Amino acid sequence: MSDERIEAGARDAEAGPRFTVAEASLEPIYMQLASQVKRHVASGMLAPGDELPSVRRLANDLGVSKMTISKAFQLLESQGCLVRRRGRPLVVSDGVPRRAGPAVELLRPTLERAAQEASELGLTPEQALQLFGNVLSAADTRRTVKSKMPAAMPAA
């Protein structure tokens, strides 16, 4: 992860999903957030019925406008992923637990893109796989180092 990311949520002992945006990315911020929420739902990090961080807090933590967060949430609501309740934080819908199949399927598009790029780069599948292995290890290490505590208990 060479690009700078701004993080929000789940710090310290708090056990919640982490939200990050890559400012440098060309992908609109609200889309980064929306797909991130979907991944957190797919992973179980966000369960149906869970409340999301408030728009204001996220906007503040991530350093983006309230409207941008709102837009992300609105997109997710239009896709049936979140539900609105008057005057309450948004909540993960329980009607549509996983609309794109199991968690693993949400990763496929990115990997397909990687495969396409690897092919254009003239890399063999083996080379591509090995590089991914390296990248995964590096990420894992970084993560492990970062949180010295056993990752915050799952069911706090």
Added chain:
Amino acid sequence: MSDERIEAGARDAEAGPRFTVAEASLEPIYMQLASQVKRHVASGMLAPGDELPSVRRLANDLGVSKMTISKAFQLLESQGCLVRRRGRPLVVSDGVPRRAGPAVELLRPTLERAAQEASELGLTPEQALQLFGNVLSAADTRRTVKSKMPAAMPAA
């Protein structure tokens, strides 16, 4: 590669680089093209001195505006990747063969993104690696099957 892609180049006996764009993608077409050219250069598919297809032809084949192709080339020229010569097609610069290190490095950002997503999806590195293996195999198979004619050999 579930999304529809429009292809151009490397047909018949001609063994040249293949250009494709995903209309549905949110990534600007000119950027898709520019990064694709860079990958072809990194892979050696396009060597320094090689001529690129004409703007008109690419625009026609890919079904996009000439402006869009121009913009991609313009971007590459401004990065020193292509050079323009009076009334001639653009050629690959030999001054800056690989500005991002070996080919493998151009794949890293996408894989880092995949790793980040895998982590958010709660997948283990092993699961992510396995899925990538599947995807690479599928892509390889598809490619092999597709080109019955001895056109451009599958990079491997």
Added chain:
Amino acid sequence: MSDERIEAGARDAEAGPRFTVAEASLEPIYMQLASQVKRHVASGMLAPGDELPSVRRLANDLGVSKMTISKAFQLLESQGCLVRRRGRPLVVSDGVPRRAGPAVELLRPTLERAAQEASELGLTPEQALQLFGNVLSAADTRRTVKSKMPAAMPAA
């Protein structure tokens, strides 16, 4: 129609859909617009493939912000009613011609509300029907008077 409405589109000989917003209404402007577009599609006033007025023009004519128009269109796109094409005006989708059944069904919710209110007002169905008849006549008259020409030919 006692409330003031700001109109846009389809003036003079131009035969296009008319867009209006009621400023005084509590219904958000973008929702007023979105449901209006749906009605125009259901009526055939807007056919699949037709382009909508540009965001800027509508915003200007209706005296609202560009973002507000954009939000209405975005909502319609998320419902599959409009489709976006790079750098072109939005267009009525042909994939989902009428997702709520025939035109008449789009009127039902409002009439159900009216029926509920009539009942609470202690009106008999006959009284309610008669009042609706009066209102329809009034509207019809007003419309006829307004456009002295034969309403602009349907298939211009």
Added chain:
Amino acid sequence: MSDERIEAGARDAEAGPRFTVAEASLEPIYMQLASQVKRHVASGMLAPGDELPSVRRLANDLGVSKMTISKAFQLLESQGCLVRRRGRPLVVSDGVPRRAGPAVELLRPTLERAAQEASELGLTPEQALQLFGNVLSAADTRRTVKSKMPAAMPAA
């Protein structure tokens, strides 16, 4: 009335006004309630001097916050429709029995909106009228069927 409605009042032998709110509606609940009370007053279902259900009871029956009920009542009080007396339930004011003319006038705005929508849908006044007739019949039937007990007589 396809939307779910939560009801309160007029149960058992008690013959009083019925209050309902549509949770899913975008219209604020307190406004739904306030306009409903006005209709009940216009219909005579609530006569000047009649007491309204207590805030607590309505809140409980309708499953909304007491604040919301209070807000509705406050609005009505500020409009002179209800009057507050020390420690007693609110009663219908006799000063302003029908501030918008006869009952039928309270229905007009909704019917005007329906007429506007019908026009945008390309329906003839005859079609619109017929649909309203159907809707009124359906509502009437449902109501008759629903109340097997000789509770509050259907208004007719």
Added chain:
DNA sequence: GTGGTCTAGACCACG
């Protein structure tokens, strides 16, 4: 010219 993204801030509705 088209639409899209984002911001900063004001104001509203609901609890």
Added chain:
DNA sequence: GTGGTCTAGACCACA
């Protein structure tokens, strides 16, 4: 406190 709506204006991407 929550989210929603709207604005005015800046900047970007695409034709």
